[in-house]
Each structure stands twice: as structure tokens, then as C-alpha cells.
Amino acid sequence: MAFVVLKNLTYLYPTSEKPVLRNLSFHIQEGEFVAVVGPNGAGKSTLCYALAGFVPHFFKGEISGEIEVNGRKSSESTLDEWVLNVGLAFQNPFNQISGAKYTVFEEIAFGLENIGVPREEMKKRVEDAMSLTGIGDLADRSPYSLSGGQQQRVALTSILVMRPRLLVLDEPTSQMDPIGAREVFGVVRKMAEEGMTVVMVEHKVEWIANFADRVIALKEGQILLEGSASEVLTSEALVENGFGVSRYTSAAREAKKKGLWKKERLPVTLDEAAEGFNLTRNA
Amino acid sequence: MKIAIDKLHFTYPIGLEALKGISLVVEPGEQVAIVGQNGAGKTTLARHLNGLLKPTSGSVFIGDWETTKFSTAKLAARVGYVFQNPDEQLFSRDVVTEVSFGPRNLGYAKGKVDELVERAMALTELNGKAEANPYDLSPAWRKMVALASIIAMDTPIVIFDEPTTGQDAVNVARIAHVISELKREGRTVVVITHDIDFCAENFERVIALSQGRVLLDGSTREVLGQEDILAQTYVEPPQLTRLGKRLGLKETVTTQEEFIKSLA
Amino acid sequence: MNALGMYVARESGLHSLHPLTKVLLTLLFITAGLTLPGNWTGYFIVAFIVFPLAFWGRVVSNLFSATWKVSLPFAISVILIHGFFWGEGTPVFEVGILSPKWEGAIFAAISMGRIILVMSVFLLFSMTTRPDALMITLKQAGVPSSIAYIIVTTLQIAPSFQRKALTILDAQRSRGLETEGNLYIRAKALIPLILPLVLGSLMEVEERAIAIEARGFNSGKKETSLIEIPDTPLQKNIRRIVIFSIFGLIVLGVLWRL
Numbered sequence: 001m002a003f004v005v006l007k008n009l010t011y012l013y014p015t016s017e018k019p020v021l022r023n024l025s026f027h028i029q030e031g032e033f034v035a036v037v038g039p040n041g042a043g044k045s046t047l048c049y050a051l052a053g054f055v056p057h058f059f060k061g062e063i064s065g066e067i068e069v070n071g072r073k074s075s076e077s078t079l080d081e082w083v084l085n086v087g088l089a090f091q092n093p094f095n096q097i098s099g100a101k102y103t104v105f106e107e108i109a110f111g112l113e114n115i116g117v118p119r120e121e122m123k124k125r126v127e128d129a130m131s132l133t134g135i136g137d138l139a140d141r142s143p144y145s146l147s148g149g150q151q152q153r154v155a156l157t158s159i160l161v162m163r164p165r166l167l168v169l170d171e172p173t174s175q176m177d178p179i180g181a182r183e184v185f186g187v188v189r190k191m192a193e194e195g196m197t198v199v200m201v202e203h204k205v206e207w208i209a210n211f212a213d214r215v216i217a218l219k220e221g222q223i224l225l226e227g228s229a230s231e232v233l234t235s236e237a238l239v240e241n242g243f244g245v246s247r248y249t250s251a252a253r254e255a256k257k258k259g260l261w262k263k264e265r266l267p268v269t270l271d272e273a274a275e276g277f278n279l280t281r282n283a
Numbered sequence: 284m285k286i287a288i289d290k291l292h293f294t295y296p297i298g299l300e301a302l303k304g305i306s307l308v309v310e311p312g313e314q315v316a317i318v319g320q321n322g323a324g325k326t327t328l329a330r331h332l333n334g335l336l337k338p339t340s341g342s343v344f345i346g347d348w349e350t351t352k353f354s355t356a357k358l359a360a361r362v363g364y365v366f367q368n369p370d371e372q373l374f375s376r377d378v379v380t381e382v383s384f385g386p387r388n389l390g391y392a393k394g395k396v397d398e399l400v401e402r403a404m405a406l407t408e409l410n411g412k413a414e415a416n417p418y419d420l421s422p423a424w425r426k427m428v429a430l431a432s433i434i435a436m437d438t439p440i441v442i443f444d445e446p447t448t449g450q451d452a453v454n455v456a457r458i459a460h461v462i463s464e465l466k467r468e469g470r471t472v473v474v475i476t477h478d479i480d481f482c483a484e485n486f487e488r489v490i491a492l493s494q495g496r497v498l499l500d501g502s503t504r505e506v507l508g509q510e511d512i513l514a515q516t517y518v519e520p521p522q523l524t525r526l527g528k529r530l531g532l533k534e535t536v537t538t539q540e541e542f543i544k545s546l547a
Numbered sequence: 548m549n550a551l552g553m554y555v556a557r558e559s560g561l562h563s564l565h566p567l568t569k570v571l572l573t574l575l576f577i578t579a580g581l582t583l584p585g586n587w588t589g590y591f592i593v594a595f596i597v598f599p600l601a602f603w604g605r606v607v608s609n610l611f612s613a614t615w616k617v618s619l620p621f622a623i624s625v626i627l628i629h630g631f632f633w634g635e636g637t638p639v640f641e642v643g644i645l646s647p648k649w650e651g652a653i654f655a656a657i658s659m660g661r662i663i664l665v666m667s668v669f670l671l672f673s674m675t676t677r678p679d680a681l682m683i684t685l686k687q688a689g690v691p692s693s694i695a696y697i698i699v700t701t702l703q704i705a706p707s708f709q710r711k712a713l714t715i716l717d718a719q720r721s722r723g724l725e726t727e728g729n730l731y732i733r734a735k736a737l738i739p740l741i742l743p744l745v746l747g748s749l750m751e752v753e754e755r756a757i758a759i760e761a762r763g764f765n766s767g768k769k770e771t772s773l774i775e776i777p778d779t780p781l782q783k784n785i786r787r788i789v790i791f792s793i794f795g796l797i798v799l800g801v802l803w804r805l
Contacts, residue, residue, distance in 0.1 A: 177320040178519045179519060242451065
């Protein structure tokens with residue numbers, strides 16, 4: 001039995017005219033790291049809200065189909081129960097600061113206070129989570145005094161510390177410097193290795209290919225493609241539908257036309273590209 | 284219009300020294316990208332260009348105007364500044380009114396305002412959305428409205444703060460198109476970005492900042508080829524530059540065109 | 548940024564008092580100022596109780612400047628109203644139709660004593676009480692979490708609101724909006740500044756609600772807290788006495804006025 005099951009999910013916001021998610025179905029295994037890509041307006045954020053229980057419990061609107069996590073149906077659960085298993089961090093880090101705390105350390109502890117973790121355990125968990133995401137040096141800073149990228153790390157840590165079974169991330173690295181973003185992908189990969197199931201919306205194709213197990217390409221609320229990173233992210237269909245692709249892929253596609261790329265499959269990562277182009281150069 | 288920055292130091296009132304002696308000149312019509320890690324001083328530097336911040340010491344000249352002698356509202360005639368978050372500036376009931384706000388503030392004649400607004404909206408592909416309420420548009424289109432509202436001010440210098448953050452490939456291509464049009468018109472463009480591939484494809488000069496100082500400044504190829512130095516400010520070379528290095532190409536490549544050429 | 552009435556982080560005996568003790572003392576001082584006889588009681592309490600406490604709490608200068616800033620607008624309006632529009636009495640001076648009266652001025656001064664008392668006591672409380680400690684205390688005292696959260700974030704949100712307002716100001720000035728100059732120019736600048744602030748704040752409220760919900764805010768579990776709020780038997784006894792005194796003062800105050 002898959003850990004996350006979406007069955008024919010269709011959803012319409014109360015104020016919108018057409019559904020944002022249309023008859024969406026997929027399965028995710030426990031401990032799998034799935035990346036979701038898609039153009040603006042594809043329904044990526046709405047999908048995140050649906051997995052995290054906010055659609056429809058918070059946003060209302062019309063919903064049909066089923067969302068199941070760990071054998072429990074969202075429709076038969078309350079939001080308050082749901083969030084104990086599913087963690088969500090979204091794009092704008094500023095609005096994720098609780099506003100009730102002085103320091104980053106206290107901010108990260110906020111969620112643990114809410115769910116009644118004993119004090120000593122709480123401190124330990126906050127420290128561990130902060131060292132995992134590399135923000136130990138920010139412990140005593142005010143969350144408001146941080147840069148956007150740093151706030152995004154705090155937002156992510158605030159959710160990781162709660163140890164959700166399913167982690168849902170909506171563009172968690174958008175304001176980070178490039179190397180910082182790659183580090184976060186590494187942290188998320190590690191969480192998946194330890195058994196956390198991850199769904200992450202991202203534009204950074206190269207890191208998706210390096211770190212995610214599987215990719216879902218979403219377009220107008222439906223799945224356009226689904227499969228391994230190298231299958232999905234090299235597909236011609238992505239270019240035609242306005243998805244971002246890695247520069248390795250587009251360079252190899254161009255090179256292939258000129259006979260400078262010999263392999264069948266196009267590359268997504270640096271390693272794949274280097275391997276393939278070396279064949280050309282050594283030929 | 285020339286930008287001349289000389290020995291610029293800036294310390295925030297809380298005591299944080301964000302810029303520690305920056306000197307550089309941007310010639311009229313240049314396309315410059317500023318890169319560097321979070322907290323390197325990119326935004327602080329950009330905010331000096333239209334007088335939102337004034338130097339603690341040193342000077343910033345926009346053409347013959349020293350920024351300390353002019354208000355931001357006055358400098359707006361020379362420097363347009365596109366903020367990162369469009370929601371922190373949109374307030375009009377429809378897109379046309381929003382886009383006209385800047386040029387009207389600058390006191391252009393009615394006919395000129397209309398002409399500028401129309402051109403800016405065409406450039407940002409907003410034609411069909413003139414009557415829409417900006418808040419009914421998607422975030423991606425709101426970004427384009429913010430872009431148009433600055434471009435319509437017809438300033439010789441335009442600054443973009445993280446234009447591609449949260450944008451999809453189609454919108455990034457639109458923004459790249461806008462920048463190339465501004466270049467064609469001879470306007471200076473300065474962009475702050477983390478998106479190094481975007482930077483490689485659209486800019487001819489790159490300035491890397493680190494801890495309030497200029498770490499590297501030169502042609503895109505020169506700067507983005509220096510992987511070790513860039514790493515000091517958490518920046519990685521573009522994908523194809525890294526690939527070129529890995530393949531042992533003799534010259535640094537930054538764009539697909541260069542890459543393919545050097546393969547053949 | 549240290550806006551008015553915001554917490555000032557210091558190590559002091561006053562800071563380490565239990566928030567509930569401070570809530571009750573605050574109420575006691577205000578009740579005393581409003582019920583005890585004597586026109587100058589307010590000033591007396593401010594001078595001999597509130598500021599010595601502020602000294603103990605190491606926030607004298609913060610309290611002084613904040614009280615001054617907050618009370619000044621009141622002082623001006625009270626003096627204008629009572630000073631100049633007092634009916635009969637001894638004039639201080641006469642210039643045309645302007646003839647402020649001594650009686651009015653004295654009445655204004657008496658009223659100001661009460662205003663300054665209330666302001667300074669509230670400010671002293673918020674300067675020396677961590678909002679999160681207050682939140683825990685409120686919840687322990689049976690206030691629902693959501694209300695405690697709203698109270699605390701309202702105290703805390705000023706700096707973030709201010710930062711947003713400044714960003715909007717910067718964005719619009721960059722579009723050539725004049726914000727300095729005569730009243731007309733300033734009035735015209737209001738809409739482009741206020742509308743994004745209001746709309747942005749509405750959007751922020753929704754996202755913030757999602758963010759705290761996602762962190763188990765309504766989980767229904769018994770909450771714990773990271774920080775300990777030390778309490779002592781002495782403080783518990785003091786609180787009993789304070790509650791008793793507040794009721795006593797109210798009763799006495801009513802009796803005196805009968």
C-alpha cells in the first residue's frame with residue numbers, strides 16, 4: 001500500500017471558475033522523494049495545500065476524489081489531526097514566522113510547544129534540527145532580522161523539527177543563494193533516506209535530477225508526465241509546454257541535431273552530460 | 284547615463300557595515316548583473332543607485348547628479364527600480380492606471396504618458412490585460428505589471444531586484460526579452476540575481492560581491508569562469524561553464540552557443 | 548527597532564517577576580491612581596512607584612522617552628480644551644479672544660496625571676514582560692490559545708508592519724512619488740502607500756494562519772513551553788494581597804464618592 005494516494009482529485013477554489021486540480025491520481029511510497037515541476041498556474045501550490053490538508057479544510061471550495069496519507073483519508077480527518085502527520089513549508093518565508101517569538105531558537109520550538117513535547121526533549125530536537133539545516137549560528141537572532149534565504153531555512157527547520165511522516169515543500173529555496181539551495185536539497189534527501197516521504201515543488205531542475213527519486217510534471221492541474229528524473233526532465237514535451245529544463249538537456253538536444261551527442265537519452269545532470277559529451281570528444 | 288560609484292561605504296544604523304569600500308563605473312547602455320550570497324550587500328548597493336540609501340562615506344553619481352543631493356522621487360527620473368515583490372507596490376484598480384502612475388509622477392505630458400504606457404505594456408505582453416485589476420492576475424502577471432510600471436518611466440537606467448525568483452520558464456523568457464529590448468534602446472540595466480544561468484545568458488558584465496566588497500568584476504566569461512573565487516560568495520558557475528570545465532574545454536563557455544561551437 | 552511599548556531585553560528583577568504578578572500590579576497602580584483621593588495621586592504614583600520600578604527594571608530612559616511620546620498628543624489636546632475653553636476663572640493672560648484660565652490649566656494638569664499614570668504603567672509592563680511569557684501565562688490563566696496569540700502578536704507585530712510600510716514607501720518613491728512637502732503632497736501620497744499595506748496585510752493574515760496551523764497550533768494537545776516562567780511562594784502571596792487591595796480600593800473609591 002502506497003504511503004500517499006491521490007485518487008481522481010478535482011478541486012475548485014470558492015472564487016475560481018475552473019478547477020485548479022483536474023482528476024489527479026498518483027501514488028507515493030514511504031521514504032520516496034518526489035519533485036513536482038510545472039509552469040506557473042499548473043496547480044503546484046494547490047497540490048501542496050491539498051496534501052497538507054488545507055485544501056479543502058481551510059480553503060473550502062468544491063472537491064471530489066480522495067487524498068490518502070498513511071491509510072487515512074483527508075475527507076474523514078480534521079485539519080488539526082492531519083497536520084500532525086504532514087508538514088508544510090511554503091514559498092514566502094516572512095509570513096511563516098509565527099510573530100510570537102524573539103529568537104530563531106524559540107521560533108523553531110513553537111510547533112513543538114503546540115504539540116506538547118516536553119521541554120528537555122524540545123531543546124534537543126530544536127538543536128538537532130538547526131544543526132541539520134546549518135542554522136546553528138542564527139539561534140539567538142530575531143527571525144525578522146534575517147535575509148529571505150535565511151528565513152526560508154528557518155521555515156524549513158520549523159517544519160522538520162516536528163518530524164512529519166510526509167513533508168510538503170513549496171519552492172523552499174526560491175530566495176537562497178545557489179550553493180545554499182543545493183545544501184537544502186541535500187538535507188531533504190537525507191530526510192528521505194531516513195524514511196520521511198517528501199513532495200517538493202521546485203524549479204531547480206539540476207538539483208531535482210541529482211536528489212529526487214521521481215518527478216511529476218504538472219500542467220493545468222493534470223499530470224503531463226511522471227517517472228524518473230532522467231525520463232521526465234529530458235522529454236521534448238516539457239519544452240513544448242513551457243517547463244524549465246536544464247541547460248545540459250537543451251545543449252545536448254541542440255548538439256544531437258548536429259551529430260555532436262551520440263547517446264539515445266539526453267542528460268539532466270552534470271555527470272550525465274560530461275559522460276555523454278566525452279564520448280563525442282573521444283570519438 | 285553613467286553610474287559612478289567611488290569608495291562607497293555604508294553602515295546601517297544598527298551598526299552593521301554592509302558595504303566596505305565599493306568603487307565601480309557602469310557605462311551608459313551596459314547590462315550588468317550583480318551576484319553574491321545572501322547578505323553580501325547586493326540589495327544595499329542597488330538601493331544606493333536611486334538614493335533610497337545614501338552613502339555613509341564615498342559617493343554615488345548618476346550622470347552629473349550626486350545621489351546625496353537629490354530625493355529618491357527626483358532620482359526616479361533617471362533610475363527605475365523594480366522591487367522583488369510586486370505586491371508591495373500595486374494599488375490601482377486597473378493595470379493601465381498602475382502602469383501610468385510612475386510616468387505621471389515624473390510629469391510627462393499626457394500624450395507622452397500614453398505612448399510610454401502603451402509601449403511598456405506591449406513589451407511585457409500585458410495588452411489584453413489593460414482593464415484587469417492587478418490583484419485578479421496571477422503572481423506571475425503581477426510581476427509583469429510591476430515591470431511595466433517601471434519601464435514606462437522611460438529612465439535611462441533600470442534596476443531589477445531578483446526578477447526571476449518564483450517565475451517559470453515562460454516568464455523568465457519574457458523578462459529576458461524585456462531586458463534585451465531595453466538594451467536595444469540603449470538603456471542601462473543592472474540586475475541583482477541568484478539565477479546564474481539567467482545571468483550568463485543575458486548579461487555581458489558580472490560583478491560578484493562578497494561581504495560588502497567587490498570580489499570579481501569583469502566580462503561574464505571572465506567572472507563566471509572563476510569557480511574557486513565564486514565559491515567564496517556561494518555562487519556556482521553556470522551549468523554549461525561547469526560542463527565545459529569538466530570536459531576540459533580550453534576556453535570558458537557560458538552560453539549554449541559558445542558551448543556547441545567549442546565542441547565542433 | 549525599539550518601537551513604543553515593545554519589550555526591552557534586560558536582566559533585572561522586574562523582568563524576572565512572573566507576568567501575572569506584573570499584570571496585577573499594573574491593575575493595582577491604575578486602580579489606586581483612579582480611586583485614591585487627592586488631585587495629584589497620579590503624579591505621585593508615577594514618581595514614587597513607577598519610575599523606581601523602572602529603575603529596578605533598568606529601563607528608566609526607555610520608559611521616560613516612550614511615556615513622553617505617547618502622552619504628548621494627549622497633553623496638547625487636554626491643555627487646549629481645558630486651558631483655553633474654561634468658562635469662568637482667573638485668566639493667565641489675555642490676547643484678543645484667547646484667555647486661558649488658571650483653573651482650566653490646573654484641571655488639565657490633574658487629568659494629565661491620570662493619563663501619564665496609565666500610559667507609563669502599561670509601557671513599563673510591556674517593556675519588562677516578554678510577550679511569549681505573557682502568552683504562556685494567559686493560557687495558564689485559562690485564556691484560549693487563539694486569543695492569547697492575537698494579543699501577543701499584536702504587541703509583537705509592530706516592527707514587521709513597520710518594515711513592510713517602509714518597503715512600500717521605498718517602492719513608491721522609486722516610482723517618483725513625492726512624499727515630502729506640503730500637506731497636499733503628503734495627502735496625495737497616502738493611497739499608494741496605504742492600499743498595498745492593507746491588501747498585503749490581509750494576504751499575510753491568511754498565510755500566517757496556514758503557517759501556524761501547519762505547526763500544530765490547534766492540535767488540541769496539552770501544550771508545553773520552551774521557557775520556564777519561574778514563580779515563587781512570595782509572589783503568589785503578593786498576588787493575593789494585590790487582588791485583595793484592588794477590590795478594597797474599588798470599594799473605598801465608591802464609598803468616598805458617595
